[in-house]
Amino acid sequence: MAENTSPEPARVVVIDDHTTFAELLGQALDREQDLLHVGHAGSAAAAVELCRTVRPDVVVMDYHLQDGNGLDAAGAILQDSPQIRIIVLTGNPTPEILGRAAGSGICGFLPKDGSLQNLLDAVRFARPGGMMIHPSLLAVQQAPPEPDHHNLLTxxxxxxxxxxxxxxxxxxxxxxxxxxxxxxxxxxxxxxxxxxxxxxxxxxxxxxxxxxxxxxxxx
Known part of the structure; x- marks a missing residue:
C-alpha cells in the first residue's frame, strides 16, 4: 500500500475582534486542502495564550485589537515561538507604523479589505525573515517631505x-x-x-x- 507523502496542512489561527470576519476567514481557510484553521482570539492577550496552546504555523492578525495592537501582540508571540509566521492586516498605516513593522519580525503586512486570494497566498508563502507588504499600503497620506537631496539615489x-x-x-x-x-x-x-x-x-x-x-x- 502506497504511503501518504502529502505534507501536513499549515495550521492557522485568526486574531480579530470582529467575530463575523474571523469566522468567515476560518471557513475559507478550512476549504483549502493545504490550510487548517485551528483557533480564533479577539484580543492581544488572548492571542498570546492561544498561540502558546495550539502552536500554529501561521497567525493572521488584525492591527487594531481591543487591548492593544497587532505589532505588540506579534512581538510577544514571536518571543515565545520565533518560528511562527505572522501576517498583520490593517487599513491606512502611518509611516511610523510601517517603519516599526519592518523591524517587528512579522512576515506580511496586508490591507484588511484586500482580496481573499491574496491573503491565502500570503499565508501559504510567508517565510520567517521575509517581509511582504501590499503596495496599496504605501499609498497613504504622508507628512510634508523631509529635507532631501534630489540626487540622493542614482x-x-x-x-x-x-x-x-x-x-x-x-x-x-x-x-x-x-x-x-x-x-x-x-x-x-x-x-x-x-x-x-x-x-x-x-x-x-x-x-x-x-x-x-x-x-x-x-x-
Missing part, C-alpha cells in the same frame, strides 16, 4: 527601489533589470545605506515619505 537605484516598493524580491528584480542577483543586492545595500534603513520595507517607507518613488513629487 537612476538605477531608483529603478531598484521602485521594484522593491512593488513587492518584488531580489531574484525577480535582477531578472527584470537584466542584471545579476549579486549586482542587484549591491544596489539594495547602497539604497539602505543612503536612506539610513535597516530593511527593504523600512527603505520603501522612508522613500515614500521623502517623495523619492515614482508618482510622488519632490519638494
Amino acid at each position: 537612476a538605477r537605484e531608483r529603478q531598484v527601489l521602485s521594484l522593491m516598493a512593488a513587492g518584488n524580491d531580489v531574484r525577480a528584480n535582477a531578472r527584470l533589470l537584466g542584471i545579476s542577483e549579486n549586482t542587484c543586492r549591491g544596489y539594495v545595500k547602497s539604497i539602505l545605506a543612503k536612506l539610513g534603513a535597516h530593511t527593504q520595507l523600512e527603505a520603501v517607507a522612508i522613500a515614500q515619505r521623502r517623495h523619492l518613488l515614482p508618482g510622488t513629487t519632490d519638494a
Whole structure:
C-alpha cells in the first residue's frame, strides 16, 4: 500500500475582534486542502495564550485589537515561538507604523479589505525573515517631505527601489533589470545605506515619505 507523502496542512489561527470576519476567514481557510484553521482570539492577550496552546504555523492578525495592537501582540508571540509566521492586516498605516513593522519580525503586512486570494497566498508563502507588504499600503497620506537631496539615489537605484516598493524580491528584480542577483543586492545595500534603513520595507517607507518613488513629487 502506497504511503501518504502529502505534507501536513499549515495550521492557522485568526486574531480579530470582529467575530463575523474571523469566522468567515476560518471557513475559507478550512476549504483549502493545504490550510487548517485551528483557533480564533479577539484580543492581544488572548492571542498570546492561544498561540502558546495550539502552536500554529501561521497567525493572521488584525492591527487594531481591543487591548492593544497587532505589532505588540506579534512581538510577544514571536518571543515565545520565533518560528511562527505572522501576517498583520490593517487599513491606512502611518509611516511610523510601517517603519516599526519592518523591524517587528512579522512576515506580511496586508490591507484588511484586500482580496481573499491574496491573503491565502500570503499565508501559504510567508517565510520567517521575509517581509511582504501590499503596495496599496504605501499609498497613504504622508507628512510634508523631509529635507532631501534630489540626487540622493542614482537612476538605477531608483529603478531598484521602485521594484522593491512593488513587492518584488531580489531574484525577480535582477531578472527584470537584466542584471545579476549579486549586482542587484549591491544596489539594495547602497539604497539602505543612503536612506539610513535597516530593511527593504523600512527603505520603501522612508522613500515614500521623502517623495523619492515614482508618482510622488519632490519638494
